[in-house]
Amino acid sequence: MTGPLTVRAAAKINLLLGVGAPRPDGFHTLVTVYQAVSLYDDLVVEAPADLSVETEVAHYIDASHLPAAGDNIVDRAAAALAAHHGRPAGAQVRIDKSIPIAGGLAGGSADGAAALVALDRLHGFGTSDDDLLALAAGLGSDVPFALVGGTALGEGHGELVTPVPDTGTWWWVVVPAADGMSTPAVYRHYDELCPDAPAVPDPPDPLLAALGSGDPRQLAAALHNDLEQAAFDLRPDLAALVTEGVAAGALRGLVSGSGPTCVFLCESAEHARSVAGTLRTARDERVVLVAHGPVAGAHVVDA
Template identity: 45%
Template sequence: MTAAATPPAVHARAPGKINVFMKVGSLLDDGYHDVATAYQAISLYEEVFARDADDFSVRFRGPIDTAGLATDGSNLAIRAARLLARTTDYRGGVALDIEKHVPIAGGMGGGSADAAATLVACDHLWGTRLGRDELQSLAAELGADVPFALMGGTAVGTGRGDRLSPALAQGTFHWVLALADSGLSTPEVYAELDRHRERHASDIAPAPEQPAVEVEVLQALRAGDAHQLAEYLYNDLQAPALHLQPELAQTLEQGELQGALAGIVSGSGPTVAFLAADADAALELQVALSASQLTVLRATGPVHGARVVSG
């Protein structure tokens, strides 16, 4: 399934994400949890450059320390390329160069963005011409956050987070991201959530079997109202992330003292996302947190999902 002429190199990009709301259901028999989350794609991108090759390989560069990332067949981007090749009977390979800007193990879906951009880049490079729906199906095989990195924008995710429904969002939301010095393992955070619930079983409501995103969150997004959204930012994984990295509590307190409307641990953490009232407030918050020796970035959302930039 190859076109007569395919480009020698393709540049695609996919965004990181923030979970502005996340409810986690009870532990299931298969060891997983159903979730209900409101995703927003933000202007922090993974850049993937794909070139024809006989085999599959990946290299990393960019401002993020990638020394600990796997570059063998376990890497999610290589798994994405191999899956597309198998699905379309493509017989060649690809050399991937990935410029990383999304924190690793930071709860912002950087690896998922790599996979989504790789699917789009290789589909274009190889001329396999799968439709968007088919690419979404492949993305769902790769991981819970990969379909959203492909879709982008704002969406509600249910099931493992991969069953997506687009959500209306007006205007632009301004975020300041405080990056941690070390990452958190998603399975470890979920395991800590289960322990947290067991420890406090007499004090907290039981986990829902079928979690849902609160309607007020969707109303705030639809209205483009940052002040309203700030009241409803919520993440069931925040408490276990704070238990595993207690210093995150100080980061949250600092951001809110410096003028953030609200702060939240994104996904399984440890990145803390602060919502600002507007662009000027976000800049002031970035400057103040930087002066406190925190590593911070500004971003806006929502933005488009994975797409080809050139090639």
């Protein structure tokens, strides 16, 4: 087909992030529970051709943080598909970006997943789900989840993804920070704070039970992030923001992943809008978004 074809992919938050001790290869074994939430990037492709990528950003996103031309994850996704099938996978690509950049919400990973789905469909490759997941893992640890969506257990570096039952609808206030954080710096500080961390984190049984309950208060009590204290030490403003969000009425606030985005669980859509309004009023320049989850992984929305 020649397109245009639109594929939508969602942001992710971490409901739980357990971090093991550093391994000889320098990586950490993770046990995480991802949830895809209703903040989206749309990727539009058409006219198979030499690959070109342009990005349009929402008003609250600083375009200066975008990757340089030719260094986008979409370029790497196209190259991976082309190598897998032995023929070009180019297209004219436009990214309509609403997921904040460098905030721990996996917006880049969402774009990579969307590119795999869109270019596969545009070129009629018919790549199997297993092969798409393998290609996604080669692009980054969060890309397989961006394909799968919903709520899922992530293991290994986070790239081994298993969907988990989740029939609830969970409402979140999402507050990205204006300044990003260095993920390696957060992990290094975690290692300093937790020299006796286990090789493999505990299984997320309480969190999974809370999801099964459908009770937002039970889920709030089970949310956990091993990296949160390290992030707070490096960025005390994040600790202050979490305190502020809870004071505004959120059931629970925490840093998502390695930060710096903070997320706040609320009881309902109305409750989330109320908490968001309070946080916006406190600081006019602050970006405060409302989202719900779980939502679908990368999928075609317009053929």
